[in-house]
Amino acid sequence: MEYILLLIGAVLVNNIILVQFLGICPFLGVSSKVNTALGMGVAVIFVMTLATLVTSTLQKYVLVPLNITFLQTIVFILVIASLVQMVEIILKKMSPSLYKALGVYLPLITTNCAVLGIAIKVTEQPIIAAHGFSIIDSTIYSIFIAIGFTVAIVIFAGLREQLELVSIPKGMKGVPISLITAGILAMAFMGFSNLV
Amino acid sequence: MSKIKILTKGFFKENPSLILVLGMCPTLAVTTSVNNALGMGAATTFVLLMSNIIISLLKNVIPDKVRIPCFIVIIATFVSMVDLIIQGFVPALSESLGVFIPLIVVNCIVLGRAEAFASKNTVFDSMLDGLGMGIGFTISLVLIAAVREVLGAGSFMGWQFIPSDYNILIFVLAPGAFLVLGFIMALVRHCVNKVEEKRKSKMCATK
Numbered sequence: 001m002e003y004i005l006l007l008i009g010a011v012l013v014n015n016i017i018l019v020q021f022l023g024i025c026p027f028l029g030v031s032s033k034v035n036t037a038l039g040m041g042v043a044v045i046f047v048m049t050l051a052t053l054v055t056s057t058l059q060k061y062v063l064v065p066l067n068i069t070f071l072q073t074i075v076f077i078l079v080i081a082s083l084v085q086m087v088e089i090i091l092k093k094m095s096p097s098l099y100k101a102l103g104v105y106l107p108l109i110t111t112n113c114a115v116l117g118i119a120i121k122v123t124e125q126p127i128i129a130a131h132g133f134s135i136i137d138s139t140i141y142s143i144f145i146a147i148g149f150t151v152a153i154v155i156f157a158g159l160r161e162q163l164e165l166v167s168i169p170k171g172m173k174g175v176p177i178s179l180i181t182a183g184i185l186a187m188a189f190m191g192f193s194n195l196v
Numbered sequence: 197m198s199k200i201k202i203l204t205k206g207f208f209k210e211n212p213s214l215i216l217v218l219g220m221c222p223t224l225a226v227t228t229s230v231n232n233a234l235g236m237g238a239a240t241t242f243v244l245l246m247s248n249i250i251i252s253l254l255k256n257v258i259p260d261k262v263r264i265p266c267f268i269v270i271i272a273t274f275v276s277m278v279d280l281i282i283q284g285f286v287p288a289l290s291e292s293l294g295v296f297i298p299l300i301v302v303n304c305i306v307l308g309r310a311e312a313f314a315s316k317n318t319v320f321d322s323m324l325d326g327l328g329m330g331i332g333f334t335i336s337l338v339l340i341a342a343v344r345e346v347l348g349a350g351s352f353m354g355w356q357f358i359p360s361d362y363n364i365l366i367f368v369l370a371p372g373a374f375l376v377l378g379f380i381m382a383l384v385r386h387c388v389n390k391v392e393e394k395r396k397s398k399m400c401a402t403k
Contacts, residue, residue, distance in 0.1 A: 018370060021221050022225075022299075072298070113302040116299060116301065175381060177378070184371070
């Protein structure tokens with residue numbers, strides 16, 4: 001039950017893009033078609049889960065015992081960057097078909113602030129208060145957050161596909177009209193705000 | 197390019213967030229009040245300035261193949277410094293900016309300037325470039341924050357001048373960020389287009 005509430009909270013109430021403003025770059029950059037948006041979403045689910053698993057393990061068994069949490073930012077960004085590189089190399093060798101589907105999105109994820117943002121956020125306060133800081137909870141939460149990312153980016157890509165067909169004033173073309181669309185989508189998501 | 201131009205190009209013509217569309221996450225997230233925007237702008241400017249200086253000093257030492265990880269380590273060092281300084285001296289600001297201070301590491305503006313400018317130019321030019329881009333980023337943050345704070349909270353830098361009954365709350369919430377940024381960006385682009393057109397027609401006339 002706790003985890004169902006967590007899922008609803010992460011996907012609808014605290015949607016990572018539309019409420020927390022993390023990962024806006026891929027949200028605006030790779031959302032012109034539904035298919036590419038879906039590919040990006042799956043890649044983010046994959047990387048975010050792995051990254052949070054590794055960073056929260058590091059936090060629990062290395063940074064806190066050695067009392068060097070002030071190095072958190074440097075350690076996390078290096079771990080995430082090398083993790084993405086490693087995943088890319090392993091996928092290329094092990095499963096060329098999956099690499100073909102996700103390959104283009106993987107390098108982009110290093111600069112996705114959502115991955116680092118969630119890795120830092122889960123260390124700040126426990127996900128489920130009764131459990132304290134738990135690696136399993138953090139990882140599950142990161143999966144849910146990444147699902148929220150995918151939901152938002154796919155809906156937004158659907159809207160943008162429709163936007164291509166209408167005539168828009170010159171200055172509004174491109175990013176400005178996308179942002180205004182995102183604003184209206186965020187308003188729709190505000191309807192969920194008291195759900196949990 | 198003249199020195200003045202290197203400094204001022206970041207203000208409007210190549211404004212990082214309004215024209216180049218870089219660093220969108222902090223632009224949307226911290227602009228709920230002008231004070232937050234100023235704090236974030238100052239922190240980013242410091243990181244940009246320092247990382248540009250160090251990277252342009254080390255540009256001949258860093259091997260080309262591993263330059264991106266090297267840049268990230270340099271940037272992350274300054275971000276950690278800024279994080280600790282803000283936590284120590286302005287705890288209220290640290291509370292309201294939260295996770296977005298450590299996230300300056302993945303702000304595309306900083307890495308973008310390191311890659312596109314500091315790794316190719318002299319120390320002094322890189323310093324001017326970092327400063328100019330930082331100021332340009334701060335200008336756009338303050339512009340957005342001013343609109344959002346006045347409409348959404350009826351105050352400016354914490355000074356309340358519209359009673360709270362008449363505030364349009366949605367502007368300080370998430371949708372307001374997207375809407376205000378969208379409209380300001382459209383306005384700026386429209387003005388830039390107009391100026392370009394005027395310049396073009398003038399050139400034709402003199403010919």
